[in-house]
Amino acid sequence: MRIPFSPPRMDEKIINEVVDTLKSGWITTGPKTKLFEKKITDFCGHKASLCTSSGSAGLELMLRWFGVKEGDEVIIPAYTYAATANVVVHCGAKPVMADIDDSFNINPQELSKLINPKTKVIIPVDIAGKPCNYDEINKLVRKKEIQTHFVAENKNQEKLNRILILSDAAHSLGAKYKQKRTGTLTDITVFSFHAVKNLTTAEGGAICLNLPDTFDNEEVYKELNIKSLHGQTKDAFSKTKAGNWQYDIIEAGYKYNMTDIAASMGLVELDRYENDMLIKRKHIFHRYAEKLKNHKWAIIPEYKNEIFESSYHVFTLRIKDFEEEERNILIQKMQEKEISVNVHFIPLPLMSFYASLGFRIEDYPNAYAMFKNEISLPVYYDLNDKQIDFLLTHLIDSVEEILEKC
Ligand SMILES: *Cc1c(COP(=O)(O)O)cnc(C)c1O
Numbered sequence: 441m442r443i444p445f446s447p448p449r450m451d452e453k454i455i456n457e458v459v460d461t462l463k464s465g466w467i468t469t470g471p472k473t474k475l476f477e478k479k480i481t482d483f484c485g486h487k488a489s490l491c492t493s494s495g496s497a498g499l500e501l502m503l504r505w506f507g508v509k510e511g512d513e514v515i516i517p518a519y520t521y522a523a524t525a526n527v528v529v530h531c532g533a534k535p536v537m538a539d540i541d542d543s544f545n546i547n548p549q550e551l552s553k554l555i556n557p558k559t560k561v562i563i564p565v566d567i568a569g570k571p572c573n574y575d576e577i578n579k580l581v582r583k584k585e586i587q588t589h590f591v592a593e594n595k596n597q598e599k600l601n602r603i604l605i606l607s608d609a610a611h612s613l614g615a616k617y618k619q620k621r622t623g624t625l626t627d628i629t630v631f632s633f634h635a636v637k638n639l640t641t642a643e644g645g646a647i648c649l650n651l652p653d654t655f656d657n658e659e660v661y662k663e664l665n666i667k668s669l670h671g672q673t674k675d676a677f678s679k680t681k682a683g684n685w686q687y688d689i690i691e692a693g694y695k696y697n698m699t700d701i702a703a704s705m706g707l708v709e710l711d712r713y714e715n716d717m718l719i720k721r722k723h724i725f726h727r728y729a730e731k732l733k734n735h736k737w738a739i740i741p742e743y744k745n746e747i748f749e750s751s752y753h754v755f756t757l758r759i760k761d762f763e764e765e766e767r768n769i770l771i772q773k774m775q776e777k778e779i780s781v782n783v784h785f786i787p788l789p790l791m792s793f794y795a796s797l798g799f800r801i802e803d804y805p806n807a808y809a810m811f812k813n814e815i816s817l818p819v820y821y822d823l824n825d826k827q828i829d830f831l832l833t834h835l836i837d838s839v840e841e842i843l844e845k846c
Contacts, residue, residue: 441830445780446636449709449717449821457704464700469669470677472703477646479710480631483614484623486650487657490664491698491706495610495632495645499563500527501668501696502628502647505660506561506604507594508533513558517546518787518804519811520565523632524608525788533560535797537788539804543742544568544756547806548576555580557589560597561604566612566622568741568784568816569638569753574617574625577605599654604628609648613639614718615751622751623648633702638717638753639709641702668696717821721752724819724828728755731832737761737839739813754784755817759839762813766842770815773838779831782816 461472473491480489492498508514510532516524518537528535536554541547544567551562562581564572580586581603592598609615609622610632616622623629628651631637633644647664649657669675671693678684709717725743732738739758743750759767767783774781787807789799801808817831 441827442778443780443818443823443827443831444820445782445818446820447822448635448640448642454705454708457708458701461700461704466677467701468677468699469675469697470700472700472707473698476698476703476706476710479707480623480646480648483710483713484621484629484648486623486629486648488649488661489623490647490649490661490668491703492645492647492668492696493698494643494696495608495630495634495637496523496527497668497694497696498630498632498645498647499523499606499608500530501664501694502604502606502630503527503531503533503561504694505664505667506596506600506606508560511558512560513556515551515554515559515562517565517567518789518799518807519544519567519785520608520788521610521785522788522791523610524563524565525794528563534558535794537799537804539806540567540810541806542810543570544810545570545572546577548573548580551577551580552586555586555589555603557591559590559603561606563606563608564626565608565610566615566751568756569611569615569751570741570743571609571612571615571617571622571625571748571750572607574605574607578626581605600627600652601654606630610634610637610645611753612751613637614713616749618747624650627651633706633709638721638751639706639713641698641706641709644698644702644706666690667693669693670695718752720821721819724823725750725752725755727825727828728757728817728832731829732757732836735836735839737843752819754782755819756784757815757817758810758813759815760813761843761846764812766846767813767815769842770835770838773841774831774834777834779834780818782818783811783814784816785811787811 477489512533514528538550605626607629629648633641671691674687789801
């Protein structure tokens with residue numbers, strides 16, 4: 441029984457919507473992208489959304505919008521996918537890594553000692569779909585002793601007058617924190633719609649604007665729309681309207697727009713996201729948790745309590761007492777049965793590029809402790825109970841076999 445890790449759900453409905461776009465005469469950014477943006481805004485409840493070509497593009501566009509540059513610092517967790525850090529490097533700024541807590545997310549307690557007058561942005565990451573502790577993070581950057589040290593160097597920084605919280609919610613569309621959805625939990629939230637994410641457009645992303653009232657979020661949307669399209673004052677779709685050929689370039693912008701082909705997949709996916717996709721994912725989490733909870737070696741990720749509910753993106757199981765070696769043997773044993781599992785994530789200090797910048801894993805002991813015995817189990821729409829049970833039987837047998845040898 442071959443079990444892949446996270447194949448996309450591509451059915452007739454998606455195919456028909458994509459074909460509709462292909463036949464419509466408009467395939468790049470146009471009516472479907474604009475409709476998808478509106479539906480994302482309605483679903484999450486923030487102020488405005490801009491769709492982008494990827495989550496990474498969305499994160500980078502926001503750092504550029506906030507004027508992050510050489511000499512600035514951006515705080516990120518040591519435990520995340522490289523995209524979170526790479527976009528900081530692209531801007532010429534310095535990524536500063538914080539250790540994580542026992543939920544895999546950035547530890548708010550670590551932040552205050554890393555903040556200094558160079559700090560412009562914090563990028564918390566909702567690992568595996570669990571929202572970070574946004575109350576603490578939002579409160580921290582508004583603390584008087586921290587806010588007074590913020591050095592505003594441009595118009596947007598002056599308007600915010602504190603550190604920007606840019607949430608990397610690549611995993612957490614639809615997750616809730618204190619009854620509110622991701623998108624509304626902080627200043628800016630960025631989703632990813634990459635092929636392995638909960639909601640996919642093959643490649644894509646969305647920026648959710650939820651800036652405080654010193655900003656006109658609609659105006660920021662317009663500004664970003666131009667910035668994401670080479671600084672051109674009219675997009676290609678508006679230019680097709682009769683007599684509308686003239687345009688200006690007001691800055692050296694980027695090419696980060698979403699296509700209508702991608703948006704058509706997103707429209708179908710979002711339509712059935714909450715009442716179909718999330719329910720299925722929750723069922724899978726629940727089945728894993730129920731069948732593993734009696735094994736005392738299983739450290740089961742928390743996915744719902746009175747404060748938050750996950751988006752059920754990846755099931756981050758940990759095996760008590762396993763070191764990296766045992767975990768790697770376990771992965772190998774699963775692969776021998778054609779069951780795909782994964783590790784989310786290899787901490788950034790273990791990546792040669794970030795090691796070359798001087799980051800050392802010894803400085804992030806909890807990131808290492810969470811990584812060394814983590815194994816991500818597959819969660820996707822078409823995964824059925826029979827496959828889950830087959831996977832679990834093999835997982836339990838393999839873990840017990842390895843533990844006997846220890
Ligand atoms: C997938 C991912 C991203 C980047 O998303 P893309 O759409 O692939 O650019 C960013 N951060 C995290 C944590 C991710 O897992």
